[in-house]
Structures are given as structure tokens and as C-alpha cells.
């Protein structure tokens with residue numbers, strides 16, 4: 044089964060692994076509205092990226108669900124981190140909010156001139172969004188965005204393990 | 220007019236309906252309120268006048284919700300069967316304080332119930348329901364997210380894990396003077412794949428080295444995985460079955476990928492229960508390899524003559540604490556005792572023991588929930604009494620979580636005991652076969668070895684003068700130039716002025732505490748490069764350090780710290796051979 048798909052002149056690829064260690068221009072961090080990095084991937088960002096990221100985030104006002112802020116990535120392999128505040132823990136209108144968060148992430152990344160961007164399974168895992176729903180909304184949103192006018196060349200979706208990878212692979216295959 | 224129910228309460232009820240199975244319903248309806256479980260609970264013993272700690276009372280909150288919504292009599296006549304729904308987020312918060320703050324899921328009440336009510340199981344389920352709507356203690360959120368996204372409970376990055384294994388491997392080669400004494404990583408087709416608790420990497424790497432020494436001397440064909448290596452599972456504590464499944468699957472898949480024949484699980488109660496007993500179910504997987512506790516592995520090696528031990532090397536009086544998950548949930552209580560017989564000269568039972576033993580009171584993830592610490596320590600009175608009555612100087616346990624729980628109890632009740640694990644005792648008793656020694660003719664000139672820390676400046680920070688003096692003299696004896704600070708402000712001042720190569724830092728100090736000192740120094744470019752080894756007597760404060768958005772400390776030690784441990788860690792941090 045192919046783990047990639049071309050949409051016009053851009054490509055969507057699945058890469059299994061740790062998104063914070065990926066060799067890519069920018070990646071998305073599923074953030075909280077106060078932009079405190081916290082544990083999990085936030086912990087990796089703090090430890091691998093150094094204190095400058097936190098310093099930059101402290102100057103940003105509290106965000107709403109669906110909002111996005113693009114920061115520098117300190118000493119990480121990536122140049123930018125796209126902090127996207129998505130819905131959490133079965134909250135109301137999860138689907139709509141997730142779609143908005145996806146579209147805003149792509150838009151803000153593009154505005155920064157980013158060409159290659161990686162997404163984790165947005166809101167799955169700790170925040171409890173079911174994987175099939177997550178894969179479906181994410182891939183549909185990416186496809187919709189790439190079908191429009193865009194300079195984004197490559198979107199990587201980066202599941203951490205096979206449990207996450209399999210539903211994304213299935214959703215990518217059936218992406219009409 | 221019907222009462223309005225919050226969105227979260229709706230979702231809570233919806234999920235409860237999905238979670239109910241025959242076993243759970245059986246437990247929910249069977250209680251006859253006989254009270255036989257009451258005295259079984261360590262929270263009750265510490266709070267005899269407060270009925271809200273009784274297992275049956277705690278259980279009743281969920282039982283009432285169940286009766287109101289899922290029992291047909293309760294749906295029609297809620298007043299008759301005592302059914303009571305849940306409406307507000309505040310009520311959910313109150314429920315959180317019961318299921319996380321007043322119970323360690325130790326299952327002691329469960330085995331004392333004549334009706335077979337397993338309160339701990341549905342206490343765990345209730346935790347899971349709350350977690351699914353985002354209601355949980357902060358510490359539970361922090362640890363869960365680390366395990367979901369970094370792959371282990373303590374947020375150890377892959378590079379740090381590998382680095383620690385390589386460090387321990389080097390130490391082993393040096394100690395045994397044997398180039399083949401290594402820790403193999405990701406070796407294919409091994410007899411044993413060894414999985415550990417991230418606590419071992421972060422706070423207790425000696426246990427990894429000790430295990431490696433045992434595997435090496437047993438001539439085992441073994442390896443440690445580079446990924447999926449965490450055999451602990453916070454899903455057991457948080458009640459999140461999805462996390463339970465994800466974590467277990469990562470480990471199982473790695474063992475299969477390496478084509479390992481047996482997964483050996485290091486000494487950890489909840490890790491053993493999660494990996495060996497609950498994991499296949501959570502992950503929905505069939506497992507095609509064996510799983511074994513390292514306690515059984517070590518016992519097997521001795522019985523099969525693969526390793527030889529000399530128990531006279533462990534003469535200090537020892538007692539044994541049964542981890543709840545090992546003993547009550549998995550029946551693992553005779554093997555550790557058999558092993559103790561073989562490796563120590565004086566070991567004493569504590570009473571009650573085996574499946575009836577009391578919780579270390581740090582179980583069920585309690586060590587991560589600092590808001591409940593005073594209550595937890597109060598409930599530990601019975602554990603402290605049990606420990607004292609043995610007259611032992613060391614308490615041995617086969618669980619990393621219990622090591623932390625007991626260390627805290629011992630400190631709080633000033634018992635002056637040490638905590639150890641079987642792997643440490645077996646390694647200490649291990650008879651290393653003599654190597655053929657080639658006698659070299661001594662050189663005429665005697666080479667005077669330089670003290671290992673010569674040229675290094677080390678700042679020792681601790682508010683206890685005895686400890687300060689002890690650390691200073693050990694470091695000075697090894698050649699270091701030592702500076703001392705009894706409080707946080709002096710520490711910062713000296714660090715700025717003297718720019719030491721390393722500082723040892725106590726966390727709990729009057730005035731500016733160690734956490735603040737650490738962050739201040741890390742955030743100042745002039746002192747950010749000073750290497751820091753946290754040395755604390757309060758393991759529950761660890762999170763305060765690792766949660767700070769600065770580069771983590773280079774080392775971390777739990778008090779009490781002996782000379783060897785201090786020097787081992789200082790050498791590692793300063794990268795000295």
C-alpha cells in the first residue's frame with residue numbers, strides 16, 4: 044500500500060515516528076490555549092529546542108480554540124513550530140473545530156513561507172479524539188487545502204506507532 | 220422542570236453506559252453494606268472517625284449514578300433504590316477527589332469482600348470516565364501525556380535512554396574488566412528481551428547495571444529494546460484503557476520485531492500486572508512470546524546453577540514489602556521470598572504479608588498527585604507501624620513505585636530504614652568467576668594517580684549541615700575544589716561568582732527552593748552551562764524540576780546517597796572515566 048498521495052503539485056506523505064525529531068521545515072504542536080508547552084511533545088520541544096521557544100511563547104496572548112501561532116523552533120531540527128489550539132476531551136463540535144484548526148494551521152504555515160509541514164494525529168491519544176475520525180478530518184482538510192492555490196509542497200502526517208499509523212494509511216487509501 | 224446537566228456530565232454518563240460489563244454490573248449491585256471491607260483500607264485506619272473513607276461509602280457515589288441510569292428499578296423509582304444522578308462539573312470534581320485522592324486501587328478491600336465486590340476495579344473505571352472528559356489531577360495529566368507522546372511515563376527522550384544504557388554498559392565493562400560485558404541494544408533472536416521502568420533511567424541506573432551484571436554472568440543471550448522499552452503503564456492508574464493498549468502494544472510489537480523468545484519485566488508491580496496480565500486484553504493482541512518477572516528469572520538462574528551467590532555478603536537485617544499489584548493481583552509472592560532466602564542471611568517477614576499486606580500508600584499513581592500528599596502520608600501510618608515492627612534496617616520490594624512510596628513513608632515517619640530491590644541484593648551476592656590473572660612485573664617507578672576530580676570546582680547546596688559536610692568531604696577527598704551553600708540565595712550568588720563545573724542541588728530548602736534556583740541559573744546565559752545534579756529527599760518534587768521549560772538537570776539522586784553513588788554520578792556527569 045502506498046504511503047503517499049499527490050494532490051495537484053503537492054504531496055501528502057505518512058511517516059511513522061517522533062514528530063519532534065523529524066527532519067522537516069516545520070511541524071505542528073497540538074497546543075493549549077495558554078501556549079504552555081507542558082509534557083509529552085511539549086516536553087520534547089522544551090528539552091530539544093532550548094529556552095528560547097518558551098520565551099517567545101510567553102509574549103503571546105491567550106488563544107482561542109482553532110487559533111494558531113507559528114514560533115521559531117530553537118535548536119530543534121525544524122525551523123518553525125506551528126502551535127495549533129485544537130479541541131480536546133470530547134468537547135462540543137469536535138469535528139468542526141478540528142477542521143478549523145487544520146485549515147488555520149495550513150494557512151498560517153503558508154503565510155510564513157513554509158513549504159514542508161508535518162502534523163501529528165491531531166487531538167488523538169491523550170486528548171481522546173478517536174483515530175478514524177481524526178484521520179478522516181485531517182486528510183480531508185489537507186486535501187481540500189492543497190486543491191486550492193498553494194505553495195505548500197509537502198505535508199507529512201506523522202503517527203507515533205503502528206496503532207496510529209494503520210488508520211491513517213487506510214484513510215489515505217480511501218481519500219477520493 | 221428537569222435539572223440541567225453539564226456537557227461533561229452528559230459525556231460521563233454516555234461513556235459509563237459503554238463501559239458497563241457483566242463483571243462491573245455484578246460488582247455494582249452485589250454490595251450488601253456489611254462493612255467487612257472497611258477495616259481493610261489503610262485510609263480508614265488513619266481516619267477512623269470519617270465514614271467517607273470506607274470503601275463501600277466511596278463506592279456508593281458511582282453506585283447511585285449506576286442505579287439512577289442503568290438499573291431498571293432505579294430508572295423508574297430512583298428514590299426507592301437510592302439512585303442519584305450527576306449534573307455539574309463541580310460534582311465531577313468531587314468525584315475526582317474520591318477516586319484519585321481517597322483510594323490507591325490497592326484491592327485490599329476487594330479481597331476482603333464476601334460478596335466479591337471489586338471496588339478497586341470500578342474505582343479505576345470511574346477514573347477513566349473522568350479522564351475521558353479531561354477531569355484529572357494535574358500530575359496524572361502530565362504523566363499520561365508523556366507516556367502517550369514520548370512513549371514512557373517520565374518523558375525520557377530516546378537519546379537519553381540510549382546514553383544511559385551505554386554509560387551502564389561502560390561501567391560494567393570496567394567493573395568486570397571484561398570487554399564482552401555489555402548491554403546489547405536491539406539484538407535480534409535473543410532468548411531474553413529486558414524491559415524496564417523509566418525511573419531506572421532517570422533516578423536509579425544502578426538497577427540496570429545490576430541486572431546487566433546478572434544476565435552477563437548467567438551467560439544469557441539477551442538484549443534491551445531501543446524503543447517501546449517502558450514496561451510501566453499509566454493506563455492502569457488513570458483508567459484509560461486506550462493508553463493501556465497503546466503502551467502495551469508498543470512493547471509487544473518491539474519484542475516481536477526483535478524476534479525475542481521471552482520478555483523479562485524488571486521489578487515493578489504495576490508494570491508486571493499491566494504488561495503480563497492486562498496488556499494483551501487492552502491491546503487486543505495475541506502474544507507469541509513468554510513473559511516473566513525478573514524475580515523469577517533470577518531465581519531460575521540460581522536454581523539452574525547459571526549464577527552462584529554468596530548470601531554472607533548481605534548481612535543487614537531485611538524485611539520484604541509485597542507490592543499490591545504483584546501480590547494481590549498477580550499472585551507473585553512466594554518467589555521473591557525464595558530468592559531472599561538465597562541471597563541474604565537475615566530476613567524477617569512483616570505482618571500481615573503476601574496478599575494481605577498493606578499498600579505502600581504510593582500506589583495507583585498516588586506519587587504523581589501532589590495535592591493529596593498529606594492525606595497519603597497520614598494513611599501510611601499502618602505501613603510505618605508494619606515496617607517498624609520488623610526491626611529490619613532494609614525493606615526490600617520488587618516494585619519501583621513502592622521504592623518511592625516507601626522512601627517517602629520512611630522519611631515522613633523518621634524510620635531510618637533503607638529501601639532496596641532484589642536485583643541489587645542478587646547483584647551484590649553474585650560470585651564473579653575469577654579470571655586468569657597474568658602477573659605483571661611491577662614497574663620500578665610507582666605511578667602516582669591524580670585524584671579523579673582534580674581541577675574541578677563543585678558547588679554543594681543543601682540546607683542540612685551534616686549532608687553538606689558529607690558531600691563536601693567526599694568530593695574534596697577525590698580532589699575537587701568545593702564551595703558550599705546552605706540556602707538558595709547563596710547558591711545563586713556563588714554560582715554567578717565562581718562558575719563551578721558542577722553543582723549538587725537540594726530541592727527542599729527554606730527561602731528560595733532548589734527548583735527556583737535551578738530555573739534561574741538555567742535561564743541566565745552566564746550560568747546555563749553549569750552542570751546540575753539534583754539531590755533530594757522528596758521524590759514527589761521531581762516533577763517540579765522536570766516540568767520546568769529549561770534543559771533538564773544532568774543528574775538526579777534520591778537521598779540517602781552513599782559515597783559510591785555520589786562519585787559514580789559525579790563522574791558520569793563530568794564525563795570522567
Ligand code: SF4
Nearest residue numbers: 250251253254256332
Ligand atoms: S465487604 Fe463487600 S459487601 Fe460488605 S460493604 Fe464492603 S463491598 Fe459491600
Ligand code: SF4
Nearest residue numbers: 260322323325326328
Ligand atoms: S482499593 Fe485499597 S485504598 Fe481503595 S478503598 Fe480499597 S482498600 Fe482502600
